Amino acid sequence: MAASAILFITLAFLNCIRFSLAFDPRPLQDICVAPALGLATSTCKDPRLVTANDFYMTGLDRPGPFNAYGVTFVVASVPTMPGLNTQGQLFLRAELAPNGYFPPHIHPRASELTYVMEGAVEVGFVTSFPDYKYYSKVLNKGDAFIFPVGLVHTVQNVARGKSVTTSSLNSQNPGFIFLPDSLYAAKPPINSSYLARASKLDENTVKYLQTKMWFG
Missing domain, CATH: 2.60.120.10 (Jelly Rolls)
Known part of the structure; x- marks a missing residue:
């Protein structure tokens, strides 16, 4: 098999893996009730x-x-x-x-x-x-x-x-990623000079925004 064909098949396979991991897996049984509070669990309630x-x-x-x-x-x-x-x-x-x-x-x-x-x-x-x-x-x-x-x-x-x-x-x-929070409420703070250059804002404005309470 030509090297280009092998490369194509390999990339297609990796892309399928990436796509399958992008969403929740399909359940393998009728129900799997979470046994305790939490976003997800690998075990099920009896x-x-x-x-x-x-x-x-x-x-x-x-x-x-x-x-x-x-x-x-x-x-x-x-x-x-x-x-x-x-x-x-x-x-x-x-x-x-x-x-x-x-x-x-x-x-x-x-x-x-x-x-x-x-x-x-x-x-x-x-x-x-x-x-x-x-x-x-x-x-x-x-x-x-x-x-x-x-x-x-x-x-x-x-x-x-x-x-x-x-x-x-x-x-x-x-x-849930709220953009203002992710930029200005990160802990520890993102470098204010970098944020000022990336946002085309004055650095003092960025420092002020980093003191505010945000959605999250």
Whole structure:
């Protein structure tokens, strides 16, 4: 076999491995209820001890107080619904006060389908280098929008009153990376001179931003 053909097959094989590791693995059994609180577990609760309550959660309509961004949300995940373990799902219900918003963020391991239950939100996502194209849309009650996996996306309330959304993410641990936090709230701090040059900002501005409280 020619060396070029061997190289092609090897690269294709490695790419398949990389792709398969990018998303949650398919379950190998009907259920694998998490035996204790946690995002994921390799062991399962004894099936003899499993009850319907392991697949149940209440309180999604009762979020807590609004945070500094005018957002409050409740999450159905493995810690709150152990039956979600190995099912590749996370569900979020959010309420946004007038002018409330989620800072630009990404989910490195999941796409996100958002549905508007009440109010109106402006959403959008940005494609990767070199285009950085921004696709945005105002969603009203009954509308839905998909955020592709791993892309920076934005959500802000544009209604006069509060807005309510639900989101389904196709990973039990999708990851939440808020861009302002990752840059300015890293511990220990990222070098302020480097951030100033990378962001085209004055270094004193960067140092000031590093003192602020961020979403995460």
